[in-house]
Amino acid sequence: MTENKKTTIVLFSGDYDKAMAAYIIANGAAAYDHEVTIFHTFWGLNALRKDEDIKVQKGFMEKMFGKMMPKGADKMGLSKMNFAGMGPKMIKSVMKKHNALSLPSLIDMAQEQDVKLVACTMTMDLLGLQKEELLDSIDYAGVAAYLGDAEEGNVNLFI
Amino acid sequence: MQSKKILDAKGLACPMPIVKTRKAIQELRVGEILEVHATDKGSKNDLAAWSKSGGHELVQDTEEDGILKFWIKKG
Secondary structure, X not given: OOOOOEEEEEEOOOOHHHHHHHHHHHHHHHHOOOEEEEEEOHHHHHHHEOOOOOOOOOOHHHHHHHHHOOOOHHHOOOOOOOHHHHHHHHHHHHHHHOOXXXXXXXXXXXXXXXXXXXXXXXXXXXXXXXXXXXXXXXXXEOHHHHHHHXXXXXXXXXX | OOOOEEEEEXXXXXXXXXXXHHHHHHOOOOOXXXXXXXXXXXXXXXXXXXXXXXXXXXXXXXXXXOEEXXXXXXX
């Protein structure tokens, strides 16, 4: 067989809808037998957060960031019509009606399909996120590792 | 047409029909036919593009009462 094609996605956004788009494309690309990488940086890291409270040593600023940012994919807000949290409730009920997968299930599905989930370590430091707070079995890397994948990528997206 | 396997993807939304089709076709041998039933309106273009890219052949497709049926020959 010829070598697989590659898709890479930089998920910068911490919005529920944008992350959904990223994960739908990632799952679709995996179904195309692409090797898929999602590189999570800045607010996109929140999609990888566990939803439980994890005890870790942190400074004041890091603690504040941790409190203000959504704990996990399901808690993320919408990029439009968020209405202080009403928007996500509305969209989730519509999604259920149309049988669309929720963001957490899309992330599970991506892991099942061997999509490589990468957390950007530099922005983890900035936002004070530690490995213990993020999903298990993900990778940690920087820009060079991303570029290593992207330069061979057939589809490269920034969301 | 003799289908080796039937995949029921009715009621599933994008990207699930494609994800499930890929899983199902992996279990077939080259030349065998997978029959897919779906209700997602986009699945016609999706499955046509996916089959072409993966070297499979979309032999036939029909639409009846909102149910789309596809016959894909594994390549």
